[in-house]
Structure formats: structure tokens, C-alpha cells
Amino acid sequence: MPRLSEPCPPHGLSVVRGDATSPHAPGPKIIAHVCNDRGGWGKGFVLALSRRWPEPERDYRAWYRARAGNDFGLGAVRLVRVRPDTWVANMVAQHGTRRGRGGGPPIRYEAVAACLRALAAHADELGATVHMPRIGCGLAGGRWERIQPLVEAELLARGVRVTVYDTD
Template sequence: MPFELGQVQFVAVEPDLWVANLIGQHEIQRKGVHTDLPPVRYEAIRTGLAQVRHFSREHHASVHMPRIGAGLAGGDWAVLEGIIRGELADQGTAVTVYDLPMRP
């Protein structure tokens, strides 16, 4: 099945550790090219995080992630944080969001 917006691929790294690859953006933001529509797709993020929530419940897992969708995907962190809260934290899933170090 081809990947589509909102889908998630779960990859086992260790017996109790998975990586969730969530398709939450369409294309990439190109330098020097400005459009009113950033690559991030909020509804795709919402749909994918609901799948992550179900998976984490089945596996009694917490969720750890960077600030998804707010970097090169061009999303508004305030909107994304609300989606993460609504789909994960407010539904009882433990979530840790990391700020990744800036590149020099």
C-alpha cells in the first residue's frame, strides 16, 4: 500500500521500542519559493496521531517526538501543539516533545 497523508508506519527497533513514520506534509518548502499553503497538513497530523494513540495504548507505550510539522514543514507550533494535546495528551497518552538542537 502506498503511503498517503495521515498514514503511519510503525517500525520495531527493539522489542519495546518503535518508530512511527507519520505522513503529515505534502511536498517540501523550497527556499525562495513562497506560497500561502505550507507543506504541513494539520488534518493528516491529527489522523496519524490518532493512530499513534491507538498503537501506544495497545503496547502500553509513551510517545516521544520532536516538534513535528513546525520546522521545514512550515506549520504553526501553537496549532500543532493543540493537535498533539487533543489526540494524545488529553486522551491519556504520555507525551514528551523534544526541542532538537539547532544546526550550526
């Protein structure tokens, strides 16, 4: 069971120490994470997902390969069911995989907001809670100070309970 590391308001953001791939909550759960728009899957949080379930990676790669005929791109979200009560949300919010010549990080905050907006609709439809690492803050180079307000505006303000998992 994760240990609480920050107090959480009644309908706010919970931050716990633990593994985001193993959420401890009753009912339907969505594990959300950020993917890139180049079809790359092989570093960061996705490795933990792939160790637990093959389906999110398989679906992401197929979605990317067929991108000419689907909605794959920045701001898009696909839910992949991995257990009867658990889905993984592959959220495309990172442009490329490295800092460009301009030096900016690959995270795209507008895409994060769009993904979270779509995620809120999925969570509402499923009656699910959302679980995530500090999305966009690892390899994508984002800053939690910019992402947390997006989580608050797009998920919490719509009544979706969110738990963020920090690793030990």
C-alpha cells in the same frame, strides 16, 4: 538524561532538552515524526533517525514505492520496531517538501490530527509513551501553536503520555 525545560502536569505534555532519538523513559516507547507524501527522506529529523537506525528509512521508502497497493498517503502511520521496547512512527502529514507557488507550508494539519489519532491507538495497544521533536515545525513549516492542541486532543486526552524534545 534530558533536562526539564518546562514543568509538566501529572498527565500532560512534558517538554525537555535532549535528543528525541534517545528517549529516557521506562517501558515501551514510540518516537513520532512527520514524513512527506513524495517519498523524500534526507533532511531534518529523519537524518538523526537514520544515523541511529536504518530500519525507519528503509521501511518508509518501501512503503512509498508500493503506495499503489497500500495505505501510504496523508494521514497514514507506520510503526517500525528499532529496539525490543522502541518503535519509530513514520507519520505522513506533509504534502511535498517545499512551499508551493501559493506560498503555504507543506504541513497538513488535518493529516497531523489523523496521524496522531492513529498513533494514540498504537500507543494504547503497546502501552507506550510517545516521544517527538516539535513535529511538523521544521522543514514542514508548521506552527507549534497549531500542532500542540492537536497533540493534546489526540494523544493527551486519550491518556497517552507525550514528551517533546527540544535540541540545545
